[in-house]
Amino acid sequence: MRALHDGHADALWRYALRLTGDEQLAQDVVQEALLRAWRNPSILEQGTAASKAWLYAVARNFAIDERRSARARWEIGSARVPEQSRCDQTDTTLDSWLIADALSQLKPEHKVVIVRAYFRGESIAELADALEVPPGTVRSRLHYGLRALRLALEENGVTGR
DSSP: OHHHHHHHHHHHHHHHHHHHSOHHHHHHHHHHHHHHHHHOGGGGGGOHHHHHHHHHHHHHHHHHHHHHSHHHHHOOOOSSOOOOOOOOOHHHHHHHHHHHHHHHTSOHHHHHHHIIIIISOOOHHHHHHHHTSOHHHHHHHHHHHHHHHHHHHHHTTOOOO
16 A cells, blocks of 8 residues: 555646646545555555556546535635634633632632632642641532532522533
């Protein structure tokens, strides 16, 4: 298969490019022809000339099929990329306000572990060392803090997404 690719891919691409006039489509044609050769290993056993003729026939037929397809009729090419849309930050801003408001309603020991674990990325062990409490206490505070945070968000009208 590698010998078939190395021996014919470049010339097959040039042939497909002449047929299609589109570099990307020509690459697709070559890829499809080689894929079909890989799926049909008996072609490789017929010899170089026969396999080359078969590859060119497959490339020609595939290029014709692509030109006749509905996708080719309805796609519109463009010389330049369309303008990129800008992300609207309104939802992100509103979400951060809701979370900040809900966090302000928590007990200080719950708030500190949630902020440091989820916003700063600190581990349970790091939190336990910094707060001078056992790791089990940090886990417990995270559990009850998240539960209280969920309740505070629900009270503010935020439902699970």
